[in-house]
Amino acid sequence: MDVGVQQFVALSGVLFAIGLYTALAKRNAIAVLMGVEIMLNAVNIAFVAFSRFIRGEDPLAGQVFVVFTLTVAAAEAALMLAIAVAIYRGRESVEVDEITDLKA
């Protein structure tokens, strides 16, 4: 059976759902970050699949979008590390359920 955009978009959807579950369910803030990274990767797969199989007037636009997603993901990972270290300094854990300082 030939593999086309359907299979790639379905794969991207499955990966996005796994990432969503990880981001929602995990207790550790770094595990939540890993879920977000899986979701970003899933979206990148869909972008590249549309660029490869559907083309349109600017076929490379999808791939340029992925370059920007990579940039934002790298910036996000660096900030997340800094935030995790800053939170850990005060309370010796990075459990998301415990970080309730903004609760009235």
Add this chain to the structure above:
Amino acid sequence: MLSGFGPVSAFWLLAVLAVGSALMVVVARNLLHAVLWLILHFVAVAGLFLLMTAEFLAMAQVLVYVGAVGVLVLFAVMLTPSPWSENTEGRLGGVAVLLGGCLAAVLIFVAARTPWAQVTAGGFASTAQAIGRALIGRWALPFEIASVLLVVAMIGSIVLARGED
């Protein structure tokens, strides 16, 4: 469309690897092992990019995700050891399974049922040069904004991680 035994079997192999390693990120009890599975997931996604003839993005994926993000997350795990280094689920676990399952079902349904206007042409001959031209041509302004974002994120994370003193 990818046809022929080689590309099709490569797709299914990489797809199983990507989904399997993503599932292992969820299942692995040790957070450090979860990060190593995440790095394998990034490698599998780079292979999928290569399969779609996006060789520049595949290399960028290996450099940025496997090289930089993977090591950053590993550092984050090792710098914050705690009882919650165990990769456990919180109270939202059941709701998240429901949400993730419904989302996956809907997305697979949409992907299968949409009449995609696919081209029959083959892959791109070379993308690195074209992406470079696009980044300094049509996408020059977003490109500059992305570089400013990176600088802001770098300064911000230095300030956050340095602390009070």
